[in-house]
Amino acid sequence: MKSLEKTLLCYARKHVPTLPSIYTWEFDTALVYQTFGWDIGGSNWYEKASALKRYASQQWGASPDQRMALADYAVRVWGGVKGNASATMQGYVQIVSQGQVPINHKGIASWSKVAAFSNPNEHAIFDARVSFSLNVLQMLQGDEQRWWFPHLAGQNPRLKACWPRLKTQARKQGWLRIATTDVYSTYIGLLISVTRKLQVEIGDVEMLLFSKAEDFASAFNEVYPSP
Template sequence: MALRWKPTIPEDNNPDDQTGSLRHYPFAQVVRVQSGPDQGRFRWYLNELPGATTIKKQGVEESLEAAKQAADEQFRSWLTWTGLAPAVTEPETVPVASSTASPAPSPPRPVDPPEQRLPRYLAPLCEGLAAYVEEHGPALDSLYRWKIPAVPAFVPFERDSDSLPKANARLKRALSAAWHTQPERQFEIAEWYVAKWGGVHNRPEKLWGYIAAAEDELAGSGTAGVASWSKLLAVRDPDRFAIFDARVSVALNALQIVQDHERPIFFPPLPSKNTKIGKFHEWMKARDHGDAHKAFPARAYGIYLRILSEVARQLELAAIDEVEMLLFAQAEDLALQAMSHPSDAALPAIAAE
């Protein structure tokens, strides 16, 4: 099932802005980039696809047809993943006659796609977090209270009647579209989202460094500045990346204590001005085996993303930021629960590796 492509605004009949639909529902869009390093090329996007945490959602191609083809391929991958379309199989080859008999081939052994394999040591945390999200996720609209300041005029966004979680998720995708189609505005977007929306202030040269860095370079750079650069990664690709800050880190650590995980994976304590978060850091430090939970910070963000993706897959969530927002919203509550947990033994710990 291929998408049917038409001009996004029929009256304009603009060949540089097209929408791909199936049965009148718009699943994808292709637009010509107007400025910046990708000027003249075509960027494609897929709209939110339920459960599609491992499907590529956007990209840039040299031509309109190549961009539409790339979007079609990812859309078909999603259809196959959901079971709505059969998987593509290789054509059968006709065996060449031979005078010697050959043994019958063994039946193929099913292998999970690499992105769906979960390291064994992450399973308890993913299962525990999935259970927590399943219990508390329905109340996210009332739990998440992060307000949205005045949005830059060049970003097409209105909150309308959406709840704060839904509005913030939609805002992130509006910023992402502006980031890719208006690259000359990237510093303005970064400064607004990190400082005005997120409350984290950086020197201009630091922000420029984050903007210039490749995604994988940032994701593997440790935890220094993660509260800033993870916001920019989430803007670049909100379906692949999520914000990671002190509250989220505390929520993950506290959840494992509350749920009595036998071998918890403690994430590094990140800087915070929040006194409750700071108190939890001190409580952890007094009860932990040295500083084992601070080890391997270069891999902490990647593990965090892997956990969010797995939980979103298990619960068939539309996007990973649903999990991130719940962790952010519940950090203080989980920290208080952990500090009043009956067990007063020293905390077992392994590094987030």
Template sequence: MAQIEASRKFCLAIEEMMTISEALIATATEYIVAHTDSTSSFDWGVRSSAWRNLGTGFPHQKYANDLAQQNIELKWHLAKHWASAALDEKIRIATWIVSDWGGIRRNSEMTILGYVNQADAERPATPFAGISSYSKILAIKDPDRYAVFDSRVAASINAIQLLDVSRRRLKPSDALAFAIPAGRNSAVTDFRDDDGAPASLARRGFALVETDSIYGVYSRLLNDIKCRVGGLSLLQIEMVLFARAPAPCEDARRATSENSTLLKESEAARDPAS
């Protein structure tokens, strides 16, 4: 009961910061509910050497056949470890989650130290720069309040909205365009560089999310979904977005291409001379 009350208060506290359209929340919530089983396809394998480097006693082999559950258990295991760790150990664990687990190896020691200090701050600074890295640290510091924001999650959110706009189920004026960090999935990258780019979405009538406000808006959206869907954690919502990412990106590109073709055919039919 105490955890539910704390979650409710956190939802209300975030709600005071800004407003997201009810239509967008409904679109995202409907998508998450419809694809909750997608976490079973969550595929984020970690190398054996990385597990050896972790050194916190996490029984990763216990979940070798269920990577989704492994991810959930890992985050809560590291949150517990973080709570009693000294600064040096937090830096080591933060480096591990960003580099060994996340595959991002471009951060300096000083950068990681800055992320660790922010993670332990009452109100962490959340600029767009470094968002794929520091959000991983926030997500192990407190999985009940923070979620990872990366290329796949961002692309999913943009694609889900674009699909419903294409289907006339969501007004462009109710939609938000999120900048998408660089990633490694080809379908996500193709979407990011074309239909899913903020400038492209803005031309369709989406409101641009200020880059340094993106993590706050993202957190608000996930918490709004969580507050409306009982039984799902932020981590599970994020995992649905992550696991599903290539599919809505491909579907959105296909839908916008088909709509563009239909529009051209309609215009040609109205103007035979053309």
């Protein structure tokens, strides 16, 4: 994992400063105020998203009765993931409220949002874009051993088109597959190691990987074009 840490550190050191211009995930700040009473400030979407998570974390700690509402907003409204049953969301809230996360990566794109909104200092979102970026970063810039992060279902057609070829190349190169029970802890450990060296938040590196996914898709297509 040291080789991946070195690769990500080098990439993040160069690109994290660009987050105010490249992170563009928008949300309805008026709806946030109407729902929770939070006045989200910031001059760009990176600053606004960071403020949103801070407010959510404060509310999570101060008002346990609001945790389901916070989780629903984080996953369904802000994150746009609408397929979770109420019982599933209740399970995520319960386990995160106990200071834990689910034991395997099933549903990770949803429950990691709940975890990140509950405590952005210790948790970060892991979704299809993040996983894709970590894999392609290793494919194009890594050295020594490479580690395969799971293929998660996502809505981006450019990433969807790349995943089969990405898997094929990873198999040819003998990548090590991260066990389903270790995906999130491996990811968070990686972010912590990198962000301590850069003196930034773990959410900064997560937002960088999220924002750069389409750029990684373009770079991957140049090296491994579709037949």
